[in-house]
Structure formats: structure tokens, C-alpha cells
Amino acid sequence: MAEVNKVSIDASECISCEACVDACPDVFEMGKDAAVVKAGADIQANSDGIVSAAEACPTSAIKYE
Numbered sequence: 001m002a003e004v005n006k007v008s009i010d011a012s013e014c015i016s017c018e019a020c021v022d023a024c025p026d027v028f029e030m031g032k033d034a035a036v037v038k039a040g041a042d043i044q045a046n047s048d049g050i051v052s053a054a055e056a057c058p059t060s061a062i063k064y065e
Helices: 021-022 044-056
Strands: 007-009 028-030 035-037 062-064
Touching: 007 035, 021 028, 035 062, 044 062
Parallel strands: none
Antiparallel strands: 007 062, 028 035
């Protein structure tokens, strides 16, 4: 199990395909022009989903630590 402490989306790379929302809806949602990290999302509890979402992202817009 991965442990993620920070996650972000590079909006300039996001193509709004919603792959991250499909992979981890507890953390990601669609904003006006790109996907965003939900306010108050429990990052650590959803670490595996975040890693899956990053792997599913066709443009590698999701960054995590």
C-alpha cells in the first residue's frame, strides 16, 4: 500500500477525461476547466486510489508525494 501525503493536478496538462474521477471519486472531481482535488479529501486514506488515478491519467497531470 502506498502512502500519499500530497496530491495535485497540473491544470494545464489536464484534458478533462475524468479518468481520475472514475479511479478515485473520493478525492477527485471535475472543476470548471479541469479536474481538481476535492476540498477536505482524506488524502492518506485514499492513497491507493490516488496512485491508480495517476496511473490512469493519459497526460500524467496528477502529481503526488
